[in-house]
Amino acid sequence: MPCRIDDAERVSRPILPLAEPLAWIDTAFDALVAAGLERPHRVRIGRQGREVDLDGRRLVNFGANDYLGYAGDVRLTRAASKASCAEGFGAGASPLVSGHSSAHEALEAALSGLLDVEAVLTFPSGFAANTATIPALVRPGDVVASDERNHASIIDGCRLARATVLVYPHRDVAALDRMLATTPAAARRLVVTDTLFSMDGTIAPLPDLCDVARRHGAMLMVDEAHATGVFGRRGSGLVESLGCADGVHIRVGTLSKALGAAGGFVGGQEALVRWLRHRARGWVFSTAHPPGVAAAATRAIRLLDEEPGRRRDLLDRAREVREALAAAGLDTGAAGAQIVPIIAGTAEEAVALSARLTARGCFVPAIRPPSVPEGRSLVRASLSWHHTADDLAALVAALVRHAPRRTAQQHA
Numbered sequence: 337m338p339c340r341i342d343d344a345e346r347v348s349r350p351i352l353p354l355a356e357p358l359a360w361i362d363t364a365f366d367a368l369v370a371a372g373l374e375r376p377h378r379v380r381i382g383r384q385g386r387e388v389d390l391d392g393r394r395l396v397n398f399g400a401n402d403y404l405g406y407a408g409d410v411r412l413t414r415a416a417s418k419a420s421c422a423e424g425f426g427a428g429a430s431p432l433v434s435g436h437s438s439a440h441e442a443l444e445a446a447l448s449g450l451l452d453v454e455a456v457l458t459f460p461s462g463f464a465a466n467t468a469t470i471p472a473l474v475r476p477g478d479v480v481a482s483d484e485r486n487h488a489s490i491i492d493g494c495r496l497a498r499a500t501v502l503v504y505p506h507r508d509v510a511a512l513d514r515m516l517a518t519t520p521a522a523a524r525r526l527v528v529t530d531t532l533f534s535m536d537g538t539i540a541p542l543p544d545l546c547d548v549a550r551r552h553g554a555m556l557m558v559d560e561a562h563a564t565g566v567f568g569r570r571g572s573g574l575v576e577s578l579g580c581a582d583g584v585h586i587r588v589g590t591l592s593k594a595l596g597a598a599g600g601f602v603g604g605q606e607a608l609v610r611w612l613r614h615r616a617r618g619w620v621f622s623t624a625h626p627p628g629v630a631a632a633a634t635r636a637i638r639l640l641d642e643e644p645g646r647r648r649d650l651l652d653r654a655r656e657v658r659e660a661l662a663a664a665g666l667d668t669g670a671a672g673a674q675i676v677p678i679i680a681g682t683a684e685e686a687v688a689l690s691a692r693l694t695a696r697g698c699f700v701p702a703i704r705p706p707s708v709p710e711g712r713s714l715v716r717a718s719l720s721w722h723h724t725a726d727d728l729a730a731l732v733a734a735l736v737r738h739a740p741r742r743t744a745q746q747h748a
């Protein structure tokens with residue numbers, strides 16, 4: 337018999353005014369603003385480059401991950417346009433169905449050569465690469481150990497996996513060792529780390545991580561998002577420059593930072609990539625990125641080979657900037673690459689420092705929680721091959737004038 341609302345019940349139940357279901361957002365947003373965490377919605381006019389036009393102001397650009405200056409390079413635009421004309425703009429389907437074009441195939445071959453691995457799988461973003469890969473490797477009952485400063489996409493990948501997550505202190509291999517010793521023998525173990533940490537500019541102790549992972553029979557997965565294109569003789573990243581290829585099983589990277597294009601990738605053994613093609617949900621159930629984007633990334637990989645001087649210049653200049661800041665008594669923590677953080681303290685202090693730098697013509701964005709822990713808000717200068725000696729001198733002068741002096745202890 338069909339279920340009917342009783343007439344008497346209908347009459348007796350009071351009709352309440354409906355609450356606006358999204359009303360909670362205003363309250364939650366007000367709290368966020370009060371905590372100094374409102375984020376500006378900026379509009380960039382024109383391409384990324386040495387300078388950037390933001391909200392009508394022309395500023396020297398220390399706020400892009402365009403480390404080698406390829407994001408606005410016309411050689412990538414031409415490659416994208418040629419492939420788009422030949423293969424169409426949209427990929428039209430997941431790679432598994434019909435979205436994997438010859439441009440994607442060429443990109444994966446170029447990446448396999450760059451990393452010197454058996455196989456590579458490309459994803460629409462680096463974020464997708466991490467969130468899709470981790471749950472394909474570990475399940476409930478397994479263990480994943482993750483550095484406390486890992487990128488949000490790694491954190492989310494760990495959550496999606498529903499494995500037991502062990503968060504170890506930043507770069508603390510001894511703590512990781514102790515944690516892994518307590519894990520059940522039957523569980524699969526995965527250790528995951530950024531190689532170059534995106535907010536602190538610190539470098540993971542890869543040789544020691546390889547050693548610990550090997551002793552505990554753990555898989556080691558690294559995310560080279562900010563190191564791809566910048567480190568290594570071929571430019572493949574820190575795994576290459578630190579000589580750790582044999583100890584790292586899963587190599588993630590992005591095409592969206594030094595390579596100036598978009599997308600993410602995972603490289604390793606053929607068996608790993610074949611498994612991901614069947615089990616990485618963010619790959620199986622998502623449209624492939626446009627063929628033109630893949631072609632632009634392939635062109636950028638060729639440029640790594642043709643223009644090795646760019647990464648050398650970048651790292652030399654980054655060292656000079658860090659040394660100049662240190663000589664002036666500023667503390668950049670343990671930063672060791674082209675990402676130069678200056679710790680400001682609270683979210684408000686970071687925003688105020690960023691505004692002072694903007695007033696002096698340098699765009700250096702404030703980084704606040706949840707991107708960094710509470711009390712460690714900072715401004716982050718992302719250096720690029722584009723920057724001239726004058727740009728870097730202006731940055732150093734502005735920081736020396738406005739940034740707080742901090743002791744090493746305050747970074748702890």
Ligand SMILES: Cc1ncc(COP(=O)(O)O)c(C=O)c1O
Nearest residue numbers: 461462463487534561590592599
């Ligand atoms: C360490 C790290 N991994 C992954 C990503 C995500 O890469 P994408 O921007 O290509 O999605 C980022 C982006 O900032 C990152 O810093």
